[in-house]
Amino acid sequence: MLANPVMTASGTFGYGTEYSHLFDIQKLGAIVCKGTTLEPRDGNPQPRLAETACGLLNSIGLQNIGVEALIREKAPIWASWRVPVIVNIAGETIDNYAKLASRLDGVAGISAIEVNISCPNIKAGGAEFGANPKSAAEVTAVVKAATSLPILVKLTPNTSDIAEVAMAVAEAGADAISLINTLKGMAIDITQRRPLLGNITGGLSGPAIKPVALYMVYEVAGVVGLPIIGCGGITTASDAIEFIMAGASAIQVGTASFTSPRAPLDVLQGIEQFMKQEGINNITDLIGAARR
Ligand SMILES: Cc1cc2nc3c(=O)[nH]c(=O)nc-3n(C[C@H](O)[C@H](O)[C@H](O)COP(=O)(O)O)c2cc1C
Numbered sequence: 001m002l003a004n005p006v007m008t009a010s011g012t013f014g015y016g017t018e019y020s021h022l023f024d025i026q027k028l029g030a031i032v033c034k035g036t037t038l039e040p041r042d043g044n045p046q047p048r049l050a051e052t053a054c055g056l057l058n059s060i061g062l063q064n065i066g067v068e069a070l071i072r073e074k075a076p077i078w079a080s081w082r083v084p085v086i087v088n089i090a091g092e093t094i095d096n097y098a099k100l101a102s103r104l105d106g107v108a109g110i111s112a113i114e115v116n117i118s119c120p121n122i123k124a125g126g127a128e129f130g131a132n133p134k135s136a137a138e139v140t141a142v143v144k145a146a147t148s149l150p151i152l153v154k155l156t157p158n159t160s161d162i163a164e165v166a167m168a169v170a171e172a173g174a175d176a177i178s179l180i181n182t183l184k185g186m187a188i189d190i191t192q193r194r195p196l197l198g199n200i201t202g203g204l205s206g207p208a209i210k211p212v213a214l215y216m217v218y219e220v221a222g223v224v225g226l227p228i229i230g231c232g233g234i235t236t237a238s239d240a241i242e243f244i245m246a247g248a249s250a251i252q253v254g255t256a257s258f259t260s261p262r263a264p265l266d267v268l269q270g271i272e273q274f275m276k277q278e279g280i281n282n283i284t285d286l287i288g289a290a291r292r
Pocket of ligand 1: 011036056062182206209254
């Protein structure tokens with residue numbers, strides 16, 4: 001059970017440590033760290049970011065320090081924090097996910113695992129697993145079997161039927177479902193006549209994707225009984241409240257942290273203010289309110 005419903009989104013808040021001097025990050029509901037793989041990764045060629053109308057394209061390609069450095073260097077810091085830290089994991093094979101989950105099991109400072117089956121920026125694995133119900137369920141089942149930690153499975157919008165994928169991961173043992181990851185996109189530099197990103201394609205995030213994310217949360221909340229963590233373009237408290245009213249039990253703030261690092265805390269305080277204004281004592285009164 002979280003102290004409050006506001007989390008950071010993976011890949012937009014580092015390991016949390018980078019932000020701890022900017023505001024009191026301990027006040028957040030949870031911190032989700034950068035996607036972690038078995039081995040360290042350098043990520044994709046530059047340029048890896050491009051601004052678009054109301055959005056951001058990224059093709060980071062899971063640059064990260066690898067699971068062993070995370071356990072050695074980051075987990076001991078997290079163990080002293082009040083705010084729970086969720087480790088986001090990604091693999092190129094199903095076996096990679098199993099190994100990561102069992103390695104993280106029982107490590108002090110790690111409260112849960114978010115299984116990223118939705119990264120559009122790596123050649124093998126990633127979003128491929130999340131695009132169809134069968135492989136999404138397979139990854140979920142092996143991670144569940146490999147750890148006693150709660151698992152959140154993070155879905156991709158780049159699929160033909162997100163409700164089917166959600167039902168499959170729920171049946172395979174997910175404890176919660178996070179959605180959405182970025183939408184696949186691209187931009188072209190017309191003077192160079194070349195794609196703007198070094199990786200050619202990237203993932204679109206930010207306010208531009210909010211209506212899509214909101215719709216998908218609404219859709220999935222109608223078919224699974226698990227807690228849903230809504231994510232995608234949340235910048236203000238009213239954005240967050242829309243996701244909660246669509247059926248999300250918690251939300252994640254991502255790209256908004258790049259323009260205002262304290263955005264997650266501002267969103268939290270705005271939700272509290274809204275509840276006070278509306279005379280609501282318990283957030284559960286708002287969850288799914290737009291569905292009734
Ligand atoms: C620069 C960047 C890096 C990201 N890295 C990851 C990652 O490592 N793992 C993951 O599951 N999602 C990653 N994401 C996706 C976000 O966690 C989030 O799902 C997505 O950006 C939509 O939310 P937003 O519009 O609030 O940013 C990344 C997003 C951005 C912008």
